[in-house]
Amino acid sequence: MAAPQLRRLGQAPRHLLVCEKGHARHARSRHAAHVRDHAYNCRVSFLIPECGILPEVLKSTVADVGEYYLVRSLPVHELVAQEFIDAFVKKGSCYALSYNTKIDQDNTAALLPNGKLILSVDKDTYEELGLQGRPSQYSGKKVMRYIITIDLTDAGFHPDSKKHNRVLWALKEKKPLEFDFLLAWYTNIGAGGSTLMSYFSKNQIQALKPKITFSTLRDLQCPVLQSNELQGKPDESCSTEELFEWLGAVLNQVSLDNTSSSFLSTYCCPQPNVMVEKAFLCTITGFIIPEKIIQLLEQLCCYFGEPKLAYWLTLTVHGFADSPVSWRESEHGFHKGGENLYNFVIFRNLDYWLQMAGTSRRMPDIYLQRS
Amino acid sequence: MARAEPPAAAFERRVLRSAAEHHYLRVRLELPDGGARPSVAQFKQLVVSALRELHGEVGAALPVDVLMYEEKTLSAVLRVISSGLVKLWSALTLLGYYQNRRCAFRVLQFWVLKCPVKDAYFFLRRSDFQLLCILVKKSQLQQKLND
Numbered sequence: 001m002a003a004p005q006l007r008r009l010g011q012a013p014r015h016l017l018v019c020e021k022g023h024a025r026h027a028r029s030r031h032a033a034h035v036r037d038h039a040y041n042c043r044v045s046f047l048i049p050e051c052g053i054l055p056e057v058l059k060s061t062v063a064d065v066g067e068y069y070l071v072r073s074l075p076v077h078e079l080v081a082q083e084f085i086d087a088f089v090k091k092g093s094c095y096a097l098s099y100n101t102k103i104d105q106d107n108t109a110a111l112l113p114n115g116k117l118i119l120s121v122d123k124d125t126y127e128e129l130g131l132q133g134r135p136s137q138y139s140g141k142k143v144m145r146y147i148i149t150i151d152l153t154d155a156g157f158h159p160d161s162k163k164h165n166r167v168l169w170a171l172k173e174k175k176p177l178e179f180d181f182l183l184a185w186y187t188n189i190g191a192g193g194s195t196l197m198s199y200f201s202k203n204q205i206q207a208l209k210p211k212i213t214f215s216t217l218r219d220l221q222c223p224v225l226q227s228n229e230l231q232g233k234p235d236e237s238c239s240t241e242e243l244f245e246w247l248g249a250v251l252n253q254v255s256l257d258n259t260s261s262s263f264l265s266t267y268c269c270p271q272p273n274v275m276v277e278k279a280f281l282c283t284i285t286g287f288i289i290p291e292k293i294i295q296l297l298e299q300l301c302c303y304f305g306e307p308k309l310a311y312w313l314t315l316t317v318h319g320f321a322d323s324p325v326s327w328r329e330s331e332h333g334f335h336k337g338g339e340n341l342y343n344f345v346i347f348r349n350l351d352y353w354l355q356m357a358g359t360s361r362r363m364p365d366i367y368l369q370r371s
Numbered sequence: 372m373a374r375a376e377p378p379a380a381a382f383e384r385r386v387l388r389s390a391a392e393h394h395y396l397r398v399r400l401e402l403p404d405g406g407a408r409p410s411v412a413q414f415k416q417l418v419v420s421a422l423r424e425l426h427g428e429v430g431a432a433l434p435v436d437v438l439m440y441e442e443k444t445l446s447a448v449l450r451v452i453s454s455g456l457v458k459l460w461s462a463l464t465l466l467g468y469y470q471n472r473r474c475a476f477r478v479l480q481f482w483v484l485k486c487p488v489k490d491a492y493f494f495l496r497r498s499d500f501q502l503l504c505i506l507v508k509k510s511q512l513q514q515k516l517n518d
Contacts, residue, residue, distance in 0.1 A: 009461075010454040017387040026382075230385055241387065248395070252448060254438040264415050265436035267450060 019240040020354040021230050024301050024346065031344070031352055035297065035317075036290045037328045038342065039112055040097050043318040044293060045251060045283040046300060049222050049276045050309035054214070061299045065210050068287035069183040069196055070099065072204035076109055076179065077171035079117060082159045085152050087199065089115045092187030095289055098179035103322045103332065104138075109179055110324050113186075115153030119177070120324040120331075121146055128175040131167060137331050147324070147331060182287045210286030217279045221256050221269035222246075225312055227351035235272060242270035244355055247314060247343065250281075293317060297344065304348050315344040326358060394456045395438070398463060400445040401475045409469065411440040414447060418459075421466040421476075426458050433458060446479070 022029050044065075048054075054062075078084060079096060088094045093113035101108040107121045119133075126133060126146040133148035150167055151157060157164050171177060185196050197205055223238035223246055232239030238246075246269060249256060256269040293315075300315060319326055319340040326332035326340040345353040400414070409417060415437050423431035436450040451459045463476040 009457050011457065019385040019387065020383065022382045029382075228381075230383055240385070241392075245393065249438065252439055254448070264411060265438055265450070266434065267436050267438055 016358055017241065017244065018354075018356045019230055020356075021227065022352060022354075024350045024352050029352075031354060032294050032297070034327075034342065034354060034356070035293050038317065038319060038340075039095060039290060039325065040110070040320045040323040041288045041290070041293065041317050042320045043283065043285045044288055044296065044315070045281065046296070046313060046315045047247070047250065047279060047281050048303070048310055048313040049220070049279045051280040052216060052278050054280060054282065055303065058299050058303065061296055062212060062282060062284065064295075065212075065284055065286070065288060065292050066184070066186075067207050067209055068289075069200075070206045070208055071181045071183055071200050072206075073178045074181045074200070074203055075171070076117075076119070076177040077168055078203075079109075079111055080150070080152065080164075080167055080171060082164075084199070085115075087195070088185055089152050092185055093289065093291065095182075095184045095186075095287070097182045097287070097320065097323055099182050100180060101322060103324060107177060107179075108322065108324050109177070109181075111152075112325065112329065115151060116329060117150040117152055118324050118329070119148040119150075121148065121177075125175060125177075129170050129177075130174060131170050149329070184287055184289045186289055186291045208286065210284050210288060213283045215281045215283075217250070217281055218277070220250070220276045220279045221273045222276045222279070223270045224272045224274060225345065225347070225353075227312075227347040227349065227353070230353065237272070238270045240353060240355055243345065243353075244343065244357075246270055247316065251316070288317075297346075300346055301350055304346070304350065308348070310348070312345050312347045315346070317342055327356075332358075392452060393450050394453050396449045396451070396456075396460070396463075397479045398447055398449060399477045399479055400447075400469070401477060402445065402469060403472060406470075406472055408442055408445060410442065411437060414440055417466070417469055418449070418463070421462040422459065425462040425465055430458055430462065435459060 022031065024031060089111075094111060094115075095113055096109070096111035098107075098109045103120065107119070107125055109120070110118045112118065119129075119131075120136065121129065121133075123144050123146065126148070129148070131148050131150075133146040135143040136145035136147055139145045183196060183200075197207065223243055224236070225243060226233070226237040229237050230240055232242065246256075248254075249267060254267065255265070256267070258265050258268050260266050260268075297315060300313060303313065319332075321340075323332055323340075332340060340358045342354060342356040345355075347353075400409070400417075402408070415435075418435055418437070419431050422433055422435070426433075433455040434452060435455070437447055438450050439448040441447070449459070460478060463478065466474065466476060468474060
């Protein structure tokens with residue numbers, strides 16, 4: 001009996017890193033689609049080597065990331081109300097995510113820009129609600145968690161339909177659910193902030209600004225990368241995994257110049273590397289919608305429009321660890337870390353690398369099969 | 372960095388399943404107030420001694436890096452090779468004393484690459500290992516009651 005137990009000591013939890021390369025200006029490039037598919041982002045940071053002062057265009061793009069809103073104890077049935085659907089869901093991209101709810105313990109709710117309301121609820125709540133759902137992928141043999149998906153833009157979901165009435169009754173009378181919600185709304189016409197504010201004026205609503213920090217890193221060791229070599233070449237360029245680890249170290253302010261005999265840490269910058277005099281690091285935290293990240297990505301591509309010393313730059317986006325979905329509508333669970341993040345490396349010739357990380361159940365199959 | 376620009380990259384995808392060489396843990400050491408706080412070297416020594424206590428000399432030889440250590444909050448980021456993750460985690464969980472004082476390690480976060488988060492407490496979870504500890508304590512209590 002001991003042998004299998006011992007073998008499990010050497011096992012690590014499974015995880016997945018998908019790396020892609022392509023060209024940002026290619027007609028069939030899907031890099032923007034990947035950004036759009038990842039709806040809930042809590043942190044965006046970009047690192048530009050050999051850059052001391054941020055260009056004005058980028059600075060204004062960063063400042064324009066936009067407000068988001070926090071509504072305290074909002075009943076979920078208000079998101080299903082026809083006035084709300086007509087005013088926001090059908091007229092733009094409406095993002096909502098329950099705040100301070102833990103995906104492995106609490107009930108959580110999220111509204112995707114395509115009009116799908118996703119409720120991730122425990123077994124008791126599911127049975128009380130009486131709405132149709134499916135067992136969660138993360139609950140194991142004994143199902144303790146269910147996912148309910150309601151399509152608010154469905155043609156059959158109009159105020160007189162049985163389905164609409166049933167959902168409203170379930171959320172209003174049968175089992176009233178209430179969450180603090182993070183809200184953001186994006187339309188082509190303009191910022192919809194004031195409309196959201198006035199719509200929820202009865203509730204406690206607060207407009208919040210993303211927190212932006214700038215810093216300049218001095219004498220940073222940067223790995224040498226070659227855009228057409230994802231796997232890297234010994235003595236010529238570093239691989240995507242090495243870059244990924246290095247980036248984590250830089251964002252955490254870990255020292256990069258250790259020796260292999262050091263007692264404390266043996267981590268050092270991957271070989272080959274170059275010493276960069278200064279690098280610019282900008283971090284934005286808040287409830288950041290994909291549309292703004294696409295704008296930022298576009299501006300970062302334009303950064304190389306003029307000749308620059310930097311050979312590449314990176315853009316890292318972290319998703320909420322506790323959101324019920326990660327990419328598209330694929331279910332997200334916490335497991336041991338809840339990480340769902342992606343990272344872009346933009347090269348001078350506008351080639352890009354995209355790295356997407358998570359545990360293997362979290363990414364839609366389409367990302368794994370298409371090659 | 373002056374080099375000839377290579378031609379535009381063709382689309383390529385690599386899928387790495389559980390291929391990461393290392394895993395990372397954000398941990399916090401909990402000590403009763405008022406005592407001396409360990410320096411970074413003492414902290415590393417504590418981690419090694421925890422490994423030795425549970426897994427013996429072979430366990431103590433496991434390469435663990437203290438990537439970052441904050442003495443003020445007693446929190447650290449550890450790096451360990453993937454095959455040693457469970458050993459490290461279990462050793463940290465079962466460690467109970469630092470210099471004859473009660474102590475406990477809390478694993479706040481575990482990740483492959485993760486950003487520093489200000490309110491790291493938000494991520495505090497009942498991990499499987501903590502559950503295991505509760506079970507162990509329960510069974511010990513049961514035994515005491517039976518005796």
